């Protein structure tokens with residue numbers, strides 16, 4: 001059967017235990033690899049990250065854009081709004097893309113976000 005490709009917003013999130021450039025790089029690439037292996041993305045339209053206010057050492061959008069050489073894709077990184085009991089040190093991503101699947105990926109402490 002032919003696959004049905006549509007425009008989806010694919011969500012993902014991960015967490016870090018400490019705010020270091022090394023760990024942010026590792027976790028962002030792990031999240032990206034998981035999302036791309038669990039989906040069938042044929043075209044990326046835009047990628048929006050959010051970070052909680054305790055993440056300062058490196059911008060996840062820059063990590064991905066530079067590592068994967070994705071200069072033609074619009075990236076953004078925004079501050080996540082915080083409310084009482086909001087979880088800390090979370091990196092979230094929304095990928096607007098063409099895919100035959102919309103499988104969301106939540107890793108590490110972020111796996112608690114959508115129980």
Ligand SMILES: O=C(O)C(=O)C[C@]1(C(=O)O)C=C[C@@H](O)C=C1
Pocket residue numbers: 011012013080092113114
């Ligand atoms: O999906 C997430 O990353 C969540 O933390 C869940 C949730 C939600 O309640 O739907 C909460 C905060 C985010 O801004 C987006 C979504």
